[in-house]
Amino acid sequence: MNTASVAAKSDPVDATVDQIAAFMRDCSFEATRPSAGDIAALGKTLAPGTQVYLTMLPHRPLDEMVAAAVAIRQAGLEPVPHLSARHFPRFDVLERHVGRLVDEADVRTALLIGGDAEHGVGEIQTALSVIENGLFQRRGLKALGLPGFPDGHPNMSEDEIEANLVTKLAAVQQAGLEPHIVTQFCFDSRTIIAWLHWLRQRGVHAPVRVGLAGPTSLMTWLNYARKCGVKASAEALASRSGLVRHAFKAVSPDPIIRTIAAAAAAKQIDGVSPHLFAFGGIGATAKWAQPAIAGAIRLNKDGGFDPV
Secondary structure: OOHHHHHHHHOHHHHHHHHHHHHHOOOEEEEOOOOHHHHHHHHHHOOOOOEEEEOOOOOOOHHHHHHHHHHHHHOOOEEEEEEEHHHOOOHHHHHHHHHHHHHHHOOOEEEEEOOOOOOOOOOOOOHHHHHHHOHHHHOOOOEEEEEEOOOOEOOEOHHHHHHHHHHHHHHHHHOOOEEEEEEOOOOOHHHHHHHHHHHHHOOOOOOEEEEEEOOEOHHHHHHHHHHHOOOOOHHHHHOOOOOEEOOOOEEOOHHHHHHHHHHHHOOOOOOEEEEEEOOOOHHHHHHHHHHHHHOOEEEOOOOOEEEO
16 A cells, blocks of 8 residues: 555545544434425435434324325335324324334334323323334334433423433333434534433433434524424524524534534444434435535535535
8 A cells, every 4th residue: 555545544534524424324314294206306315225204293194194105115215204192092093004104115113202292182191101002013113213302301301301211212122122212403512422421321222313403594493493492592503613604594414413423433422323304305405415425525614514
């Protein structure tokens, strides 16, 4: 090997780009009511088998989610539907829905959430009761995701969050399902890394998909932050170098990705991959992520990166 190639491999800029690409390679995406055009574009942009999570919206027909899951599977991607426990009136209704997702879209993984409602619309009051019911095993589901909250939860204390998560993870494992955690989006890499340390120190070693808000306008980010109870404000975002650009018109998570990728490469955190919330549209979010996944990026002075 000549000295030029040795120097190239030891270049810290190249090493950072490689870290980002390695971290982004297992990136998943979250879509809300994707159109046929959105799904077709995803199939052309993303690598086969990429996980696309499907948000469950109250008052929308379940057929809509099944159809989206089928289309995502046909596009060569992996559909991961949300199941909002308290929005189902009965266990048998939820079980039929899961059965259709498995049978028609070959769904293998789902994300189980309690739902925003304080009380269920029927007999299902908790996500834990759904896990313990056994319907996932009966319908052939293989893996189950649970939500995590690095930035806290508007209605639960830290102790309640911990007890809730640990109890459900134990129930998932006891049910013979493969568990993982998908976090609410967060605007601060320090908060995310501290939460991951908190999680591992409590003996929780399930894989974690770290929720990040995909590129969009500042106001869109803040609107979602308020709705989801995430502790964010214009002042806080503006103070975080690199997140807010172009006179507060565009916001991008690349500085957070760069920091977390470096921590993962240094083995300060483990079992972590990114999960992008497509607040700027699923097609645009996938297109933005693709250069980072491919390593076709250059580092910028804001602590993030840009496509080349």
